[in-house]
Each structure stands twice: as structure tokens, then as C-alpha cells.
Amino acid sequence: MAGPVLAVSELHKRYGRQAALAGVDLEVEAGQLVGLLGPNGAGKSTLTKIACGLVRPSGGRVEVLGRPAGSPQARAALGYLAELFRFPGWLTAAELLRFHQRLVGSGGGEAERRELLDLVELGDAAGKRVEAMSKGMQQRLGIAQALVGSPRLLLLDEPTSALDPVGRRIVRELLEEMRRRGVAVLLNSHLLSEVELICDHVAIIAGGRLVKAGTPEGLAGPAAVVVETGSGVRTFEGSVREDAPRIVAELVAAGESVYRVEVRHSSLEDVYLDAVGGKTG
Amino acid sequence: MSGPQLRSAVAVVGLSIQEGIRRRVFLAVLVLTAGFLALYGLGAHFAFKDVDEFAAGEPLILDPHAFTGATIFGLAMFATLFLGAVLAVFLTLGVVRGDAESGLLQPIVVRPIGRTTMLVARFAGAVMLSAGYVVVVYLAAYAITDATGHWAPDHLLGPALSLALGVAIIAALSLLASTVLSVTAQGIVVFMVFGAGLTAGLLAQIGHAIDSHSLHTIGRVASWALPFEGLYAAGLHALISGTSGLTGVVLQLGPFGGSEAAGPGLIAWAFAYMFAVVALAAFVFSRRDL
Numbered sequence: 100m101a102g103p104v105l106a107v108s109e110l111h112k113r114y115g116r117q118a119a120l121a122g123v124d125l126e127v128e129a130g131q132l133v134g135l136l137g138p139n140g141a142g143k144s145t146l147t148k149i150a151c152g153l154v155r156p157s158g159g160r161v162e163v164l165g166r167p168a169g170s171p172q173a174r175a176a177l178g179y180l181a182e183l184f185r186f187p188g189w190l191t192a193a194e195l196l197r198f199h200q201r202l203v204g205s206g207g208g209e210a211e212r213r214e215l216l217d218l219v220e221l222g223d224a225a226g227k228r229v230e231a232m233s234k235g236m237q238q239r240l241g242i243a244q245a246l247v248g249s250p251r252l253l254l255l256d257e258p259t260s261a262l263d264p265v266g267r268r269i270v271r272e273l274l275e276e277m278r279r280r281g282v283a284v285l286l287n288s289h290l291l292s293e294v295e296l297i298c299d300h301v302a303i304i305a306g307g308r309l310v311k312a313g314t315p316e317g318l319a320g321p322a323a324v325v326v327e328t329g330s331g332v333r334t335f336e337g338s339v340r341e342d343a344p345r346i347v348a349e350l351v352a353a354g355e356s357v358y359r360v361e362v363r364h365s366s367l368e369d370v371y372l373d374a375v376g377g378k379t380g
Numbered sequence: 381m382s383g384p385q386l387r388s389a390v391a392v393v394g395l396s397i398q399e400g401i402r403r404r405v406f407l408a409v410l411v412l413t414a415g416f417l418a419l420y421g422l423g424a425h426f427a428f429k430d431v432d433e434f435a436a437g438e439p440l441i442l443d444p445h446a447f448t449g450a451t452i453f454g455l456a457m458f459a460t461l462f463l464g465a466v467l468a469v470f471l472t473l474g475v476v477r478g479d480a481e482s483g484l485l486q487p488i489v490v491r492p493i494g495r496t497t498m499l500v501a502r503f504a505g506a507v508m509l510s511a512g513y514v515v516v517v518y519l520a521a522y523a524i525t526d527a528t529g530h531w532a533p534d535h536l537l538g539p540a541l542s543l544a545l546g547v548a549i550i551a552a553l554s555l556l557a558s559t560v561l562s563v564t565a566q567g568i569v570v571f572m573v574f575g576a577g578l579t580a581g582l583l584a585q586i587g588h589a590i591d592s593h594s595l596h597t598i599g600r601v602a603s604w605a606l607p608f609e610g611l612y613a614a615g616l617h618a619l620i621s622g623t624s625g626l627t628g629v630v631l632q633l634g635p636f637g638g639s640e641a642a643g644p645g646l647i648a649w650a651f652a653y654m655f656a657v658v659a660l661a662a663f664v665f666s667r668r669d670l
Contacts, residue, residue, distance in 0.1 A: 114669075151490045153670040175492040185483040187395070189402045201391035202491040204384045244487060 103128050104164055104176075104252045104283035105150060111158035112145050112307075119145045121307040122159065127300075129251070130281040132274060134294035134315075137304035138375050143287045144182055146304070147254050150285070151179045163252055175203070178245035180238075182256040182287070188230030192221055192240050195229060196247055203248035215243040218276070220269050234261040242270060246277075253277060256287045271297050295319075295367040305375040315367055322364035329356035339364075388493035389501035396471065396505040409467065413517060416459060421524045424452050428529035449531025450620045456521035457619070461543055461612055464514035468551035469570050471506035475499070475555060476661075478563040480670045489670065496662045499555065503658055506551045511544035518543055539615035545650050546608035546615075550574060552657040553606075559664040577606035581613050584640070607650040613640040 103126040112120040120142045127133045135143045148154040150161050152169025163173035186195050196212045205211060216222050219239035229237060238261045245253060259267045267290075274297055277284055288294050294301060295315045303311040311318060324338040324346055335346055340362045347357055400406045431448045476499070479485040489495050518540045526532055533539065553573060557566040584599025586592075603609040617640055 148670070153486055153490060155667070155669060171492045171494060174490055174494070177490070179487070179490045181483060181486045183483040184487055186487070187399060187484070189399060198391060198395060199487070199491070202388050202488065202493055204387065204492070241487075 101129070102165060105285060106162045106165075107146065107150070107159070108161075109159035110146065110149065110156055110161060112142070112149065112154065113157045118307050120149075120156075120159075123304065123307070123309050125302055125309065125312075127252070127283040127285050129283050130278055131300060132278050132284045132286065132298045133300045133302060134298035135285060135287045135302050135304065136289075136291065136294060136371055141304045141375075142307040143304055144256050147179075147256050147285065147287055148181075150252075151177055151254055175248075176250060177252040177254060178247065178250035179254045180241045180245045180256060180258050182260070184241055186229045186237065186240070186244070189228060191226050191228050192216060192232075192243075193225040195240065195244060199244050199247040205248040207248070211247070215246050218246070218273055219243045235263060235266045238262055239266060239269065242273065251282060253282055253284045255284065257289065258286070259288065259290060259293065267293065291367050291371055301367065303371060303374045311370065311374040318370045319365050319367055322362065325361040325363055326350060326357060327359040329358070385493060385497045388491065389497050389504070392488070392493070392498055392501035393505040393508070396502065397509070400471075400509070405470075409513070413463070413513075416463070417517070417520050417524060420452075420456055420459075420521060421528060424525055424528040427452055428531075445529065445531060446620075449525060449529050450533070453521065453525050453531070453533060453619060454616055456525070457518065457539065457543065457612070457615060460514050460517045460521065461546060461608075463517065464510050464543065464547035465550045465571075465574050465608075467513055468506055468510035468547050469554045469567060469574075471509060472502065472551050472554040472558055473567060474563040475502045475558040476665050476668070477558055477561060478566070480668075481562070486670055495665050499662050499665055500658065503551060503555050503661075506555075507548045510547045510551060514543045514547050515540045533619040534621050535618040538618040542611040542615035542618070545647070545654070546611040549606075549608045549611070549650060549654050549657070552654045552661070556657050556661040556664070559661050559668065573606060574608070577603060577609035578612070580606065581609040581640075584613075604649070607646065607653050610640075610643075610646055611650055614646060616640075 105125070105127040107123055107125040110120050110123040110125075111118070123142070123146060125133070125135075125146070135146065137143050145154060149156050150163065150168050152174055155169075161168035164176050166172040166176075190198070193212050193216070196215060199205075200207060200211065207214075212225070213222065216225055219242055221236060221239055221243065224232065224236060224240075227236075229240065232240065238258060242255070242258055245255065259270050262270060271293065274284055274286070278299075286294065286298065298315060301311075301313065301315050301318055302309055322337070322339045324335045324340075324343050326333050326335070326346060328350060333350075335342070338346060343360055343362055347360060350357055427448050428445070431444045434444070474482075476485070489498055493501075522533070522536060550570065554566065554570045557569050561569060580599050580602030582599070584596050584603060587595030587597070587599055603613065
């Protein structure tokens with residue numbers, strides 16, 4: 100069986116006396132969409148930058164398809180969109196993609212450029228200069244740029260920060276398409292609802308450490324049915340929506356008066372806030 | 381450098397050239413250079429005309445025609461070096477730290493091209509343009525001088541190549557500065573270094589003229605530490621290396637930096653210096669977190 104596309108093991112990074120990452124382990128498999136969550140300064144961007152060779156780790160290992168991160172083979176296998184990025188404003192969208200095709204050695208030509216621009220719904224903007232585009236359009240162009248050469252690993256750092264709801268939907272659909280194509284995606288985002296919606300796996304980082312990881316459903320934990328009765332509020336942990344009629348029937352049969360029923364489930368936001376201790380960077 | 385890396389390097393050089401064309405940088409340089417050469421042509425015409433009238437029938441210990449030709453062509457060389465240095469600095473401005481801070485660099489260096497190839501490509505692009513520029517302007521100034529005064533330097537191509545190599549060294553120093561300094565600091569530092577190099581050359585000539593061994597040594601050491609000045613002085617010297625008598629002695633002092641023959645190994649040292657500076661820039665860049 101093939102190994103993970105991205106393998107992070109015991110990763111450490113120090114900036115002077117400040118530890119940005121203090122022993123993080125993480126794996127992203129082919130076709131898996133992993134959401135990386137954490138407060139500002141938690142080390143998410145540092146981890147992503149180490150994975151694409153922009154930052155040198157202080158310790159630990161990061162491999163892309165079994166090759167050390169930052170090596171030419173590892174770089175050839177990935178696409179990256181930084182949180183802070185800028186493209187030469189005088190280039191048109193098609194020219195920018197052509198430039199990156201030449202950097203990657205992609206032979207996709209015009210067909211690849213058209214397909215990528217269509218994927219991010221910029222098909223009509225191929226001849227538009229970057230400097231004439233809105234921030235949201237530039238962000239979508241940045242995603243198209245990251246996809247040049249059909250990378251096996253996609254590293255996206257806050258790719259929807261400048262997008263409106265329509266733009267976010269476009270990116271969501273694009274990421275789902277990448278998953279179908281077997282691309283491994285590591286997504287840094289502050290948008291918990293988005294991560295919850297599209298990611299197969301979530302990793303929460305705080306203070307440079309991985310504090311929680313799992314599927315969004317698994318992390319969200321057991322639900323509960325809360326019933327307000329004549330004798331007080333009773334919580335039935337682990338019960339789901341479908342259990343509510345039975346619980347109510349049993350309470351009534353037992354002579355309780357039922358005034359209100361609420362089905363609760365802990366959201367990813369609850370899990371996140373619990374994991375990071377309500378901290379913000 | 382592997383085939384794919386070479387292809388990527390060509391793409392990066394091509395992008396720089398395309399930017400120069402699209403941003404009308406080259407057009408501005410072309411127009412200003414045409415202005416400079418027109419002004420130079422006018423100055424050369426009247427300088428030769430007036431000197432020829434002034435010297436007609438007078439027995440002089442100086443050769444006024446050679447003196448005028450060498451002086452104004454020396455001025456053209458100085459201006460050409462300065463314009464080439466400006467071009468070299470601006471073409472390498474913010475290549476590392478500046479572009480990293482603005483987010484332009486990261487999308488490129490995560491590609492297989494790698495940092496060293498990217499840096500060398502940017503350097504090669506800057507050198508091709510700025511060194512090519514000084515050679516063309518130098519030759520144009522020569523053609524104007526020849527046309528207006530029928531004066532030609534003793535050596536034509538040697539000074540041109542000295543200027544080109546000098547500008548390449550300035551580009552290398554600017555590239556190194558870009559790995560650690562912000563854009564503004566980089567521009568200021570490189571132009572100050574450029575000025576310091578030329579001043580060192582003048583100091584050496586003053587030391588030579590007043591027979592101050594210490595001053596001459598200080599100036600020479602400084603100009604070898606910044607060899608673009610040594611190359612410029614060698615280029616100036618090559619203009620008049622065959623001119624003898626008092627005219628030759630006076631011209632050696634020159635108004636725009638003294639001329640001095642290229643010592644043994646100057647060219648080899650200049651190349652080694654340039655490669656060492658680029659290698660150091662690549663090393664610093666390779667250690668830098670982006």
C-alpha cells in the first residue's frame with residue numbers, strides 16, 4: 100500500500116527562543132482533505148511553509164511522497180497558495196498560468212490553462228490583468244496557479260479569506276473535485292463551518308502542538324437530548340434526534356410533565372474552543 | 381543545472397524582460413539614453429569645434445584634440461557606468477527580501493526551479509540587460525565622438541568589456557544586499573558602495589599625484605575590494621594607453637576618476653569576486669525562511 104502523500108513527524112520549529120511548532124505529527128493520504136485549525140500564531144502557516152520548503156524545520160521530518168520536503172522532487176509534487184501572496188500585476192491570468200506551466204514543466208498548454216480557469220470560474224478573465232482583478236478573483240486565480248501541473252498535494256493557506264459566499268462555494272466544489280481526483284489537500288482555515296463541511300479529517304493546533312485530530316463527526320462527539328420536565332432539566336447524553344420521541348414517551352409514561360425538548364450536538368466550534376482553551380492569537 | 385531547471389531559469393529571465401517591456405521601463409531608458417546621447421553629441425561637436433579654433437596655429441605642449449576627445453569620452457564612460465549601475469540596481473531591487481515580503485517570491489520558489497536557480501536567473505537577466513546596455517551606449521558614444529571630432533580611443537573593446545564586467549559586479553553586490561536588506565535599504569547601500577568605490581579610485585590617483593604612498597595604497601586596496609572601480613580605471617586607462625607625452629600624463633589624472641592600468645590578475649579577480657558574491661547571495665538565500 101502506498102504511504103501518505105504528506106507525512107509530518109515530530110516536527111519542531113523555533114524562531115529564536117520562540118517555539119512555533121513543538122512536535123507535530125500529521126499525515127495526509129491521497130484523496131484526503133485535511134483541515135488544519137488553530138488560533139493565529141498556532142503554527143499552521145509554519146507547518147504549511149515547511150511542507151513546501153519555504154521554511155526550514157528545527158527538528159523532525161516532513162516528507163512529500165516519501166521525499167524530504169523542500170527537495171526538487173517534493174516541490175514538483177505540490178501546489179501551494181500562501182495566505183499572503185502577490186502576482187505580477189501586469190500579467191494576465193492566462194500569462195500567469197503559462198509562466199507557472201513553464202516553471203513546473205507542464206505540457207498541458209492552452210487546454211490546461213482553460214480547464215483551470217474554468218474550475219475557478221475565471222474562464223472569462225483569461226485576458227484580464229491581475230492588477231485589474233478583485234482580491235477574490237486573485238485568490239481564485241491563486242488556486243488555479245497552485246493546480247498547474249496536476250500536483251499530488253495541494254497546500255492551501257487561508258484560500259477563502261477574501262472570498263464572498265459565492266467564491267467560497269466555488270472553492271468548496273473545486274476541493275471536492277480535487278478529492279475525487281485523488282489529490283491530497285491540506286487546508287488551513289479559520290472558517291470552522293467550511294472545514295466541517297468539506298474536510299474528511301481535522302487537526303487542531305494550539306501553541307505549536309497538535310491538540311486534537313479526527314473526523315469532524317468524531318470530534319464533534321456524542322449528541323444529547325435535553326428535556327425540561329416538571330421535576331427539572333434532564334439531559335440524555337449520547338442520544339440523537341431519533342431518540343427524542345421515545346425519551347419523551349418514557350417520561351410521560353413515568354408521570355413526568357414535559358415542557359420542552361432540545362436536541363443538542365457539540366459542534367466543531369465547541370470542540371475547537373475547548374481544544375484551544377478559548378485562546379486567540 | 382538540469383534541463384528542467386534551465387527551462388525554468390529561462391522562464392524567469394523572460395518574465396523580467398517582459399516586465400521591463402510591459403512596464404515601459406525599457407522605453408523610458410531608451411528615451412532618456414537617446415536624450416543623453418543627443419546632449420553628448422552636441423557637447424562633443426562644440427568642444428571639438430572650439431578647441432580646434434582655439435588651437436589653430438598655436439604651438440602647444442598638449443595635443444588639444446586628443447585631450448578633448450579623451451576627456452569628453454571619459455565623461456561618456458563615467459555617465460555610461462553610472463546609468464548601467466542604476467539599471468543593474470533597479471533590475472535586482474527587492475529580488476529576495478523585498479519580493480518575499482510582498483508575497484511575490486513564494487509562488488515561484490516552491491516550484492522545482494529552486495532558490496539558487498531562481499537567484500542566478502534573476503542575476504543573469506539583470507547582467508544581460510545592464511551589461512548589454514553599457515556596451516551599446518559606450519559604442520554609441522564612441523561613434524558620436526568619432527563622427528564629431530574624428531577621435532578614437534587607443535583601445536575600443538577593452539574599456540567596453542571593463543564597463544560591462546563592472547556593472548555585472550554592481551548587480552552581484554545588489555543581489556547580495558537584496559538577501560538581507562529591505563528594498564529602500566538595498567538601494568541606498570548599493571549606491572553608497574558605488575560612490576565609495578569611485579571615491580576610492582580618486583583617492584588612489586590623488587595619492588599617486590602628490591606622491592603619498594599611504595593614500596595611494598588605501599585607495600588601491602579599497603578599489604580592489606570593490607573591483608568595479610578598478611575595472612573603470614582600467615577602462616579609462618585603455619582609452620589613452622597609447623597617448624604619450626604630457627597629454628598622456630594629464631589625461632591619466634582625468635576629471636571623472638583616475639585611470640590606472642589593469643594590474644595583473646584584475647580581470648580574473650573581478651570574475652572570481654563576482655562569482656563569490658553571487659555564491660554568497662545564494663547561500664544566504666538558501667538559509668532564509670520565507
